[in-house]
Amino acid sequence: MAAERFAYGPGTALVVVDVQVDFADPTGSLHVRGGEEVVPLVNAEVEAATAAGSPVVFTQDWHPEHTPHFAADGGTWPVHCVAGTPGAELHPALVVPEGAPRVRKGTGAEDGYSGFSELDLASGRREATVLGDLLDAHGVRRIVVVGLAGDYCVRATALDGAARGLAVRVPLALTRFVQLAEGDDERAVAEMRAAGVEVL
Numbered sequence: 706m707a708a709e710r711f712a713y714g715p716g717t718a719l720v721v722v723d724v725q726v727d728f729a730d731p732t733g734s735l736h737v738r739g740g741e742e743v744v745p746l747v748n749a750e751v752e753a754a755t756a757a758g759s760p761v762v763f764t765q766d767w768h769p770e771h772t773p774h775f776a777a778d779g780g781t782w783p784v785h786c787v788a789g790t791p792g793a794e795l796h797p798a799l800v801v802p803e804g805a806p807r808v809r810k811g812t813g814a815e816d817g818y819s820g821f822s823e824l825d826l827a828s829g830r831r832e833a834t835v836l837g838d839l840l841d842a843h844g845v846r847r848i849v850v851v852g853l854a855g856d857y858c859v860r861a862t863a864l865d866g867a868a869r870g871l872a873v874r875v876p877l878a879l880t881r882f883v884q885l886a887e888g889d890d891e892r893a894v895a896e897m898r899a900a901g902v903e904v905l
């Protein structure tokens with residue numbers, strides 16, 4: 706794959722999705738296969754973006770102990786990224802520039818796959834996180850979405866970004882997929898491309 710680099714600058718933000726211990730570390734409770742491999746690559750991207758004056762935003766999956774998002778409470782997933790626990794921390798090897806904003810999602814009874822919004826599973830209502838306003842405040846028109854996982858939070862963030870009218874890029878080298886079902890990676894890529902996301 707071409708190691709093409711996004712032309713970073715103030716109008717372009719780097720959104721680093723959920724590079725947290727539970728996803729990115731082999732000891733994590735919802736380890737995404739190969740997640741640890743993206744950490745140094747994401748670090749290089751953070752450095753390139755920062756050097757060019759791009760805002761860099763970090764998202765964190767940030768759940769209560771009980772949520773319909775977890776299998777134990779009727780949902781899909783093993784318990785992961787419980788607010789304030791070590792598993793919810795950003796991966797210790799991840800470079801986080803001082804003052805870089807963190808957007809926490811899935812904090813209530815929601816599926817918080819997208820960095821931009823949360824879906825309340827009980828009411829079916831979708832509510833915005835601070836990410837959209839934050840990017841607007843910086844005059845951002847383009848985003849690069851990297852991190853974990855390609856078939857869930859990266860995909861949902863990229864789709865929401867495109868729906869907001871942003872130009873969105875997803876470099877596949879900087880993500881990994883959960884693959885609950887075989888082919889989820891290809892389906893996620895196809896869905897993103899169909900929505901106008903540039904998947905590299």
Ligand code: VGL
Pocket residue numbers: 723728766782818853854855856857858859883
């Ligand atoms: C995610 C599954 C459950 C993700 C979050 O960050 O992609 N996946 N919660």
Ligand code: ZN
Pocket residue numbers: 766768774782785786811817
């Ligand atoms: Zn989650």
